[in-house]
Amino acid sequence: MGKSPSKTSTKVLPLIPLAPPLAVLPGTTLKIPITNRSDVAAILAKIYSISPTAKPDAAITVACVPLNSPAVSPRDGRLLIEDGKKKAGVAYESDPVNATKKDVFGYACVAKVSGVQGRRQGDLSLVVEGLERVRVRDVVQDRPYFEGELEGVDELVDVANPEFLEQFNLLKQLSRELLALVRLSSILPRTPTVSLSPIVARRLELFIARKDLSEAGALADFMANVVDCTHEEKLRVLAAIEVKERVDRVIEVLQRQISTIQGSTRMTVTTTSVPMPTGSFDIDQLRRLQQEALQRRNKMGAPPGMPGFPGGFPGGGANVGEEESNEIDELKKRLQDAKLSPEADKVAQRELQRLQRMNPAQAEYQVCRNYLENLAEIPWTKTTFDHLDAKTLIKAKKQLDDDHYGLDKIKKRLLEYLAVLKLKEQANKSIDEQIRALAEAAHLKDEKEAKEDEEQEEPQEKPSREPTEEELRLIEKKRMVDKSPILLLVGPPGTGKTSLAKSIATALGRKFHRISLGGVRDEAEIRGHRRTYVAAMPGLIVNGLKKVGVANPVFLLDEIDKLGVSNYNGDPSAAMLEVLDPEQNHTFTDHYVNIPIDLSKVLFIATANSLDTIPPPLLDRMEMIQLSGYTTLEKRHIAERHLIPKQITTNGLHDENLNISTDVLDKIITSYTRESGVRNLEREIGSVCRSKAVEYATAKDTDTLAAYNPVVTLDDLDAILGIEKFAEELTEQHSRPGVVTGLVAYSTGGQGSILFIEIADMPGSGRVQLTGKLGDVLKESVEVALTWVKAHAFELGLSASEDEDIMKNRSIHVHCPSGAIPKDGPSAGLAHTIALISLFSGKPVPPTLAMTGEVSLRGRVLPVGGIKEKLIGALRAGVERVLLPEGNRKDVRDLPEEVVRGVKIEFVGWVWEALGGVWPERWDGGVRGVESRL
Numbered sequence: 001m002g003k004s005p006s007k008t009s010t011k012v013l014p015l016i017p018l019a020p021p022l023a024v025l026p027g028t029t030l031k032i033p034i035t036n037r038s039d040v041a042a043i044l045a046k047i048y049s050i051s052p053t054a055k056p057d058a059a060i061t062v063a064c065v066p067l068n069s070p071a072v073s074p075r076d077g078r079l080l081i082e083d084g085k086k087k088a089g090v091a092y093e094s095d096p097v098n099a100t101k102k103d104v105f106g107y108a109c110v111a112k113v114s115g116v117q118g119r120r121q122g123d124l125s126l127v128v129e130g131l132e133r134v135r136v137r138d139v140v141q142d143r144p145y146f147e148g149e150l151e152g153v154d155e156l157v158d159v160a161n162p163e164f165l166e167q168f169n170l171l172k173q174l175s176r177e178l179l180a181l182v183r184l185s186s187i188l189p190r191t192p193t194v195s196l197s198p199i200v201a202r203r204l205e206l207f208i209a210r211k212d213l214s215e216a217g218a219l220a221d222f223m224a225n226v227v228d229c230t231h232e233e234k235l236r237v238l239a240a241i242e243v244k245e246r247v248d249r250v251i252e253v254l255q256r257q258i259s260t261i262q263g264s265t266r267m268t269v270t271t272t273s274v275p276m277p278t279g280s281f282d283i284d285q286l287r288r289l290q291q292e293a294l295q296r297r298n299k300m301g302a303p304p305g306m307p308g309f310p311g312g313f314p315g316g317g318a319n320v321g322e323e324e325s326n327e328i329d330e331l332k333k334r335l336q337d338a339k340l341s342p343e344a345d346k347v348a349q350r351e352l353q354r355l356q357r358m359n360p361a362q363a364e365y366q367v368c369r370n371y372l373e374n375l376a377e378i379p380w381t382k383t384t385f386d387h388l389d390a391k392t393l394i395k396a397k398k399q400l401d402d403d404h405y406g407l408d409k410i411k412k413r414l415l416e417y418l419a420v421l422k423l424k425e426q427a428n429k430s431i432d433e434q435i436r437a438l439a440e441a442a443h444l445k446d447e448k449e450a451k452e453d454e455e456q457e458e459p460q461e462k463p464s465r466e467p468t469e470e471e472l473r474l475i476e477k478k479r480m481v482d483k484s485p486i487l488l489l490v491g492p493p494g495t496g497k498t499s500l501a502k503s504i505a506t507a508l509g510r511k512f513h514r515i516s517l518g519g520v521r522d523e524a525e526i527r528g529h530r531r532t533y534v535a536a537m538p539g540l541i542v543n544g545l546k547k548v549g550v551a552n553p554v555f556l557l558d559e560i561d562k563l564g565v566s567n568y569n570g571d572p573s574a575a576m577l578e579v580l581d582p583e584q585n586h587t588f589t590d591h592y593v594n595i596p597i598d599l600s601k602v603l604f605i606a607t608a609n610s611l612d613t614i615p616p617p618l619l620d621r622m623e624m625i626q627l628s629g630y631t632t633l634e635k636r637h638i639a640e641r642h643l644i645p646k647q648i649t650t651n652g653l654h655d656e657n658l659n660i661s662t663d664v665l666d667k668i669i670t671s672y673t674r675e676s677g678v679r680n681l682e683r684e685i686g687s688v689c690r691s692k693a694v695e696y697a698t699a700k701d702t703d704t705l706a707a708y709n710p711v712v713t714l715d716d717l718d719a720i721l722g723i724e725k726f727a728e729e730l731t732e733q734h735s736r737p738g739v740v741t742g743l744v745a746y747s748t749g750g751q752g753s754i755l756f757i758e759i760a761d762m763p764g765s766g767r768v769q770l771t772g773k774l775g776d777v778l779k780e781s782v783e784v785a786l787t788w789v790k791a792h793a794f795e796l797g798l799s800a801s802e803d804e805d806i807m808k809n810r811s812i813h814v815h816c817p818s819g820a821i822p823k824d825g826p827s828a829g830l831a832h833t834i835a836l837i838s839l840f841s842g843k844p845v846p847p848t849l850a851m852t853g854e855v856s857l858r859g860r861v862l863p864v865g866g867i868k869e870k871l872i873g874a875l876r877a878g879v880e881r882v883l884l885p886e887g888n889r890k891d892v893r894d895l896p897e898e899v900v901r902g903v904k905i906e907f908v909g910w911v912w913e914a915l916g917g918v919w920p921e922r923w924d925g926g927v928r929g930v931e932s933r934l
Helices: 038-053 162-185 198-210 213-226 231-239 243-271 283-299 318-337 342-357 363-377 392-403 408-452 458-464 469-482 497-508 523-527 540-548 572-579 616-620 632-650 662-672 679-701 714-721 776-791 829-841 867-877 886-894 897-902 911-918
Strands: 010-018 029-033 061-066 107-117 125-141 146-152 486-490 512-516 554-558 603-608 623-626 739-744 753-763 768-771 810-815 849-851 881-885 904-908
Touching (some): 029 107, 061 146, 107 146, 107 231, 162 198, 162 213, 213 243, 318 342, 392 408, 392 497, 408 486, 408 497, 497 512, 497 554, 512 540, 523 540, 523 572, 572 616, 632 662, 632 679, 632 867, 662 679, 662 714, 679 714, 768 776, 776 829, 829 911, 849 911, 867 886, 881 886, 904 911
Parallel strands (some): 010 061, 486 603, 512 554, 739 849
Antiparallel strands (some): 061 107, 125 146, 739 753, 753 810
16 A cells, blocks of 8 residues: 655645635646735735745745535535435535635645736736645634644555556546547537647646556546536545545546536537538447457556547547557558558658648548558569479460460460560579679768768668669669560450460469450549549559559450540540550559559550550550461360360269260351350350250159260250251352352351352343452452453453453353352452353363462462461361462461361462462463463
8 A cells, every 4th residue: 555655744824715616636726816805915915025035946835725515524525415405504605705714624725826817907816736635624813814724634545456446547538538528529519618729638638648546646636627526526526535535536527527528419419400520429439449448458558548649639539549549550560561662652751741740530631541551552562473493384384275275376475475584583683683782882881981970870861872873774774674575465255365364374373463444434544533533542553453462463454445535534545555565664653643653563464356446556565466266176175175074064064974076066166156266155065064954953853864865966956056057168069160169267257168259141241240248359359350361361262362352242240159248358369260260261160179369460369368267167168179379388387287187288379370270281380371262
């Protein structure tokens, strides 16, 4: 048990009676109005008369004594109340001027006179500071002023009592809660008009927090002075010699005061029609949170005080401030952990200082905090470590081969990138070592200079050291080394562009994020909004980085050709220029973040269905890789390896429950789907699986599993998938003049196929009729072919003399069957030429011979595209020989093995060579033969 030193000695001091409800408590200051107070004037006169003889620094002390109350015992401060009624007693005086000895309370407070305040005669106050609690043993005189014999009292503090500790903690908690409510009242109307400036509130919080158990009595006195007490309550606190009893009495007062403010706050919130910023503020919830926070802090062994909280929050209590402070500390730690770039760190520190000085009730506070949280979430320097060992390339190749069949070009490009990464890693290590060596040399130099000049402050100089020119050059070189390629995969829908990007990320062992650009029409979607806008946020790129949490992920920019065009919201495709420029994207600036972010480590893979809608400047920044549609053979492999197993699992079957043979699969591919990709093929396979699932489930339910047949036959397809949707073009069995088999790359849905060109002649005057939905290019091909034939009619043996016009007395009709399908492109000139010669000469072309190529007016056969698709279609249609332009010899290397074995390919450079290939008996070896005239 602690005990203050004994104060049983007595002394005589002037007494200043105080009018109710005034009372001076130890540690508090009070202004006593002294207008019309002759006794105070007499005391002051006495003081000034003796002051010349006193020491210069001696304190002038008086005793301030409150007047009695009929409800409180003057001896011990007990309430004189029984059954709600006051004890019968003497009526006490409430005016100190008329007070007598019996009106003086039994306890007083020795106080130091600080001075007199007030300028006007009628408005003067005596300022006194309470020093210690004393008992009034006797009043020795009452005129012209009171003098009393005073006895010091011992204050008992039972430090070891756990109940007392609990009461002390409750006192501190209630004190903070009252402070919070008083601050809250300043922003709510109709509450008690007590306003508290943030600085005063902050000081009060610190004062409360710093008090320990030994100072419990002082804190109780202080809070009794702060709170709006009644006269009786103040008398009881003054008379409470035992500290525990005093703390209990102050707690009662605090609880009453808090309840009063809470009641008026609730009334305000419910009755006011104006929406207030704290309209949903729940006082009980705040109190509960405060108690929980206090218990947590006590468990952790921390003092239940209040750590630093900048500014004042009118709407929150001390614990709310504590939470804010903790959040700022946590934010600071997160910013440190984020390893910001030097530029970002400078901005973050500046914003953090602003935040600390800001009042949390301000709207700007949340904006600033959101900004800092965003900065902390962006991966400035954190990267995924590339595990590049001897087996990396082999593993990546296996991963891609497992996920995708074919697509050799893109696989080759990715393996190149991986190989380059391995070499870059070694280059980076050597550059890092050079930078480190330079930095160490500079550091040693700085230390040497600091030793020479002790007055220089080294800690301030260290961070401000600028990198040398050589270091900057090495850093720039490292950035150039770190640059990642920007790939653009172009191809028809369903060819696996998106899933391929995912496989690339898996093969590299990097994080993957997909950004869908389809329909993005606002530039701010990509580059973010300025922070000045309400609800501003970073763009898609920065959000993607925040999501993956590393600076070197794989970003898939899906459907870049569907990006919105220029409108009143800006041009989104123009905003992508900086993102996708390898020379610029190391300083990509998002409007929200407004600090350069390095995107050069990100591997961007964009996908597009067509290049027509991509602006040329954007296209120029990407490395384009064309994905052609899958051939029938590739579709068969994809279906067997990926689609069928996937659909079997999806539809609840097992491998042994379903067997689709190659013939059935080929039939589905050719007769039920016509597309570049494999989405429809997967749907049709899914239909077959569901049909078999019904059969299997029925057989299982009826115990006839033995009769269930897992094999799907060609006959089943008609019942499952319905009538064939597409008829396969097959070569004719018979030949006739004027009909030639051409080749087409994308007849429907990216499938290669054959195309019949039919030409008929009739009597007329040289008119040419074209049908079969031919485009402008094909119409021109017919005209060029006809001109060449007419020009060489005599050499071809089609006319009797050089000046004879073979079209003089006839008209021709050129037709390509399947009139609903538009046909265009420079690929049928050779077939038109051969068809015209066949028609005019009456010689049929073998039906199993097909040809492709464009012709010029000179008779040259020009190269064309889509050779792979055309020849696969030709093989499927039963073609045995194909005439290709000499310029397409290089494309034959890409052909599947089956095609090379199944079709005989002949190359021709001139129409004359083609004629030798069609009719070798007439134009042998491409030599222009001369025969009898027609």
